[in-house]
Amino acid sequence: MNVVRTELPEVLIIEPKFFGDDRGFFVESYQFTRYITYGITRPFVQDNMSRSRYGVLRGLHLQNSVTQGKLAAVLRGKVLDVAVDTRVGSPNFGRHVAVELSEQNRRQLWVPRGFAHGFLVLSETADLFYKCDDFYSPENEISIRWDDPAIGINWGNEKPSLSAKDADAPLLADVKNLPLYGQV
Numbered sequence: 222m223n224v225v226r227t228e229l230p231e232v233l234i235i236e237p238k239f240f241g242d243d244r245g246f247f248v249e250s251y252q253f254t255r256y257i258t259y260g261i262t263r264p265f266v267q268d269n270m271s272r273s274r275y276g277v278l279r280g281l282h283l284q285n286s287v288t289q290g291k292l293a294a295v296l297r298g299k300v301l302d303v304a305v306d307t308r309v310g311s312p313n314f315g316r317h318v319a320v321e322l323s324e325q326n327r328r329q330l331w332v333p334r335g336f337a338h339g340f341l342v343l344s345e346t347a348d349l350f351y352k353c354d355d356f357y358s359p360e361n362e363i364s365i366r367w368d369d370p371a372i373g374i375n376w377g378n379e380k381p382s383l384s385a386k387d388a389d390a391p392l393l394a395d396v397k398n399l400p401l402y403g404q405v
Contacts, residue, residue, distance in 0.1 A: 227318045232304045233331040263354035273342045278381035280339015281365040287358040288334035288405045291351045298347030299323035300340040308335040310402035335405035364390035
């Protein structure tokens with residue numbers, strides 16, 4: 222596999238090896254000992270999958286207290302996947318990485334603990350699959366405004382389809398219970 226370091230050192234783009242021919246393909250999508258080499262050391266305890274239509278934006282989401290690292294990949298379609306450093310005290314606080322994930326490029330994005338995650342669907346539909354290194358905890362969930370000017374994500378879509386929760390999410394500066402740098 223090939224691992225691409227991003228401008229945020231903890232966020233990784235992973236390109237698994239692909240073996241394909243006219244019959245189909247094979248990809249080893251996760252192998253523990255290879256991933257720990259790159260700092261993804263916690264075991265995954267929950268797998269999630271979402272299907273969304275074109276123009277749907279989900280996020281930006283994270284958890285506090287019960288933080289989650291996520292390994293995201295697209296099984297069908299194409300998305301713009303985003304990770305935002307929300308760790309109070311981090312030298313990269315408020316900075317983000319945006320990566321196109323698709324069934325064609327087979328890339329994965331590692332979103333570490335303490336980072337918010339969101340994605341915008343760029344294809345007719347998209348199936349996003351992600352592994353989590355801790356369980357979903359609704360009482361610890363935090364949402365951050367998708368178009369927060371302080372974060373400055375260029376989604377390429379000024380009127381995405383949003384849930385009520387995401388449309389009403391606060392700006393990053395207004396969230397009080399963010400994870401602390403060095404403690405996640």
